[in-house]
Amino acid sequence: MRQRAFTRLHVDERRQQLIDAGSALFAEHAFEEISMRQIADAAGVSKPLLYHYFPSKTELFKAAVQQHAEELLSVIAPKAGGTPIEQLKESLDGYLLWIERNAATWAKLMQSAAGLPEAREAVERFRAGTLESLLVRLTGSTRPRPALRTALQGWLGYIDAAILDWVDHRDLARAQLRDLLVAAFAAALVAAQEADPRVKLQSS
DSSP, X not given: OGGGGGOOOOHHHHHHHHHXXXXXXXXXXXXXXXXXXXXXXXXXXXXXXXXXXXXXXXXHHHHHHHHHHHXXXXXXXXXXXXXXXXXXXXXXXXXXXXXXXXXXXXXXXXXXXXXXXXXXXXXHHHHHHHHHHHHHHHHSOSOOOHHHHHHHHHHXXXXXXXXXXXXXXXXXXXXXXXXXXXXXXXXXXXXXXXXOTTOOOOOO
């Protein structure tokens, strides 16, 4: 393990090595329980080298979260073509598969968002990007009527709660959860249109 500390790596490779080590610890322990010494040991580098790349644990955490967010944005981006519902199913399939493979990381991020500003900001940015994507697909605009915006925000919150339950219990097939989330999405759209008949959606 110590021998790796003297291995010369390209700057990007070293940075990725440190992010990977930090991500593994963040997925297993609460943020406040982890020290920079532990991260350095896990990466097989000296503590000064770790601080050279990341001046604080918070900066390393933010880099790890940003990387996960970018992975997820790539995963949920639907292919061209298909109805909005078909695209949603495709996005959810990719999202749930990623979470299934990274359950501990995702669960810790959601839990950290309750008390850690950096995690909360990352989650909020991801939700905002997801909401904007949904709105463009549904209405062709990023400026929805309030009833639709509120309904979709509520649905995004419902997704988080449903997936946390799924990760905790693992007694529902991924496809079943996807269909449950799609049904809740359709119900949110109906509720928005009932609350405001002026809500207009593109053909689905």
